[in-house]
Amino acid sequence: MDMMRRWLDLLAGDPQADRAVPPTGFTARLTVLSAFAMAFLAVFALALSLATGRLADRWSSELAKTSTLRISAPVGQVDAQRDAALAVLQTTPGVASARALTDDEQRALLAPWFGPDLPIETLPVPQLIEIIEDDAGFDVAGLRARLQAEVPGAVLDDHTRWRAPLVEAASRLRLLGIVSMILIAGATAAMITLAANAALAANAQVIRVMRLVGAQDIYIARAFIRRFTLRALTGAAAGTLAGTLAILLLPRTDVAGGFLTGLGFQGWHWLWPLIIPILAAVVAFAATRHAALRTLKEQS
Amino acid sequence: MDMMRRWLDLLAGDPQADRAVPPTGFTARLTVLSAFAMAFLAVFALALSLATGRLADRWSSELAKTSTLRISAPVGQVDAQRDAALAVLQTTPGVASARALTDDEQRALLAPWFGPDLPIETLPVPQLIEIIEDDAGFDVAGLRARLQAEVPGAVLDDHTRWRAPLVEAASRLRLLGIVSMILIAGATAAMITLAANAALAANAQVIRVMRLVGAQDIYIARAFIRRFTLRALTGAAAGTLAGTLAILLLPRTDVAGGFLTGLGFQGWHWLWPLIIPILAAVVAFAATRHAALRTLKEQS
């Protein structure tokens, strides 16, 4: 509430106090530019972070939780072996569900290699069964042993070879996104603080005169705080807008194994970038306030 | 030569002139920080740019120039049809080379779907023939017609469906990398110019006094130029180092369809980042020189 009132107070502003502090020309433009550039980059880092987040989720859930059973058998026996395998799987603890892929699914999987019109019915292509584990997972060696006895043509491929590096890569990528965000936020805060300090240092004379004629510290500080907050807000808003537009213009890369599918925002994630200018304004407010009150204290 | 001498002159510096211009405190730190942050990001953009460059090359050469011929035939006829197809291809204008994939290669291609130990010899798996086009490319419809007559089991898959979006995506990604680099360089130049201008504006009094006692413009300018160049160089060098280390620490993502294989630098590409601090110093030199001489002219 109090914070709220202070903010509104600030944004309403005091045109007189604003006049008293001279326009800070280059420092002003520097602040707006920094806020713009940093917001622009932040949008990308945010998008990367969200995309890798999604990717890591997908990879760890899809890959870590699924295994494939492959049944190679003479044409006539495939159906029987498939049913036997499904029966085995249904009684295996740790298996959440198991289901045979349809011909269409198998054809889609094979299309890159054999073309879309593969006569799959006439070929002795192995039947694939997708196994989804539950959280606990199943005993791979035990399952292999049971299958060997009951479904001789079945080979269990539990993706273990792939799983570990993929999940690790995904989580490290997500970490990278988060670290970039923190770096950008930190760099922005540092830049705005330094710009505010530079403006204050350049205005030592103004502060001296204002003091001489009886101005209170908060009166002087407010003019600076207001300016830098508005500048950071403006710059960051423009940068966010530009960054978001750039993301929109990015190629929809559904290619390359779906790696980049999601570098755009999806659904309500579009609201995330709105946080950037607000955060920039809050950071600028706090940084300038701190810098101003400290400088005023030092110069007393 | 002249430029060279001027540079050396500058870096040797004049301690007296340096003393005459007061330490610019916050502006100094702001410059170093900006240079650092921008160099750090530039390393990433550079890496992205090089990686997408490599990727685009690979995609456009591998995908755009190859087609696949798939021969599905009863087991006994495969060899004969393969030879007939190869004979047709050898006489087709626009085909640079054509060769049948070995069993091992086909097994490797199919491993993700059927497991590594697929008994490919015993299965009526189609025989694949890789066709590499020359730059002109061949007449797809014409080839199809000839093949239909001479090799009834052959299906030509010329990857056209895939080619266009992939190549487009790759080139747009490369563009993205280059645009980021330009953006970062531009933002850095703007930041350093603004910081130099802010420092000069804050030192109007110093310039006035120096003038009063008979200092020449270049004497005054040099102190500023030297400082900002060294600052940009220092900041950018540190930022480049940090960025390169971060790249080294990146997960080696050989996963996900090889999309990110190359986000590190490869071979002599490791020399590229060295350009960043040099470029930053040059930009700072030019920006400060311009800003200083312009300010000095205006204030005369």
Add this chain to the structure above:
Amino acid sequence: MIELDNVAYSYGGAELFSALNLSLAPGSFHFLTGPSGAGKTTLLKLCYGELTATAGQVRLFGADARAMDRNAVAHIRRRIGVVHQDCQFLDHLSVAENIALPLTVSGRTAQPTDVTDLLGWVGLTRQAAQTPPELSGGERQRAALARAVIMSPDVILADEPTGNVDAEMSQRLMALLLELNKMGKTILIATHDLSLIRTAKAQVSARVLRLKDRKLQLAGADL
């Protein structure tokens, strides 16, 4: 209004003065002289709370200066008009705006007539719209004096207010200060200009203090 009790001050090194006593009664008129570097400006700064005495007590309007926080000092300053020796202005504002600045920062709106009258008094009507760096030395001093009196403060402390103006103008500024003194304002002027003191003494019962050799003394009849 302002009382200094056994006050000493040093800028870190040797003491500039010590055991100094001064009391500015309401409506009194004082001159402060002394050689360059004696500490006149320092003494004035103690009187408006810019410096804090290293020993002794300074009371401003009855309150102990040492116990004041910065907001209290800001409020005290609104009751004390100061002419700084190196006149300090906001260089981006016009002369008129600079003169009205004490009103602005205390949240009052400047009456245009007040400012106009005052500009006429100090002879800056023509220069009202110029900025301070566009003024001559003497004009700046006059603007500083105008700014010091615009709030109609209880006390006026002027540090060498006529160092850069000609004799005629300095008599005119003196007349303004004498007028204000007649209205009951307390006035303290630090100056080297003995002729200024002489003319003033002819019109008001001014006390002349001399700061020399670390001591403050009443000047004799030698003026």
Add this chain to the structure above:
Amino acid sequence: MIELDNVAYSYGGAELFSALNLSLAPGSFHFLTGPSGAGKTTLLKLCYGELTATAGQVRLFGADARAMDRNAVAHIRRRIGVVHQDCQFLDHLSVAENIALPLTVSGRTAQPTDVTDLLGWVGLTRQAAQTPPELSGGERQRAALARAVIMSPDVILADEPTGNVDAEMSQRLMALLLELNKMGKTILIATHDLSLIRTAKAQVSARVLRLKDRKLQLAGADL
């Protein structure tokens, strides 16, 4: 050394003065007086090339000031010592370094004895290591004078060099300037201080110019 021929100047508005003639012969001693705002400082600025006349010709050491580029002006400044009215210093350097600044920027190394002697003359030995903002008003003026003369320039232009110092010190500074005049230096002092002019005239054949109502005239015997 410095000649003004039919010179006029205006800051954009009305002309400050016009058809003004002045010639500073080598070794001459001039005073410049006139009411505050008459244009004394402006006239001095024309003489050291900070301003360019709006009409007429200014010749500095025989060269036309209008034709000089900024480097030429910089070199001229090394032959002209200037005491600015609002003494301008580099606030981050010590007083001694500020006084030696003209030597520094012209690439010469300051002789420590020169600086020390000069500091003694103007009574700033004790303050040599302080920075300019830590000086009193009069001390700053003395430092400005010391800086003006350290290069042993051919011409010394001093704008109100004694506005903030006591009578005793101003006599002493005057003695320094008279000494330099005897060594053949050309000197022009703008001042309001008539007593200063009177004492000087007793010792040297100084000419007193009065700038008033847009004209420059030789002052009569009324001084």
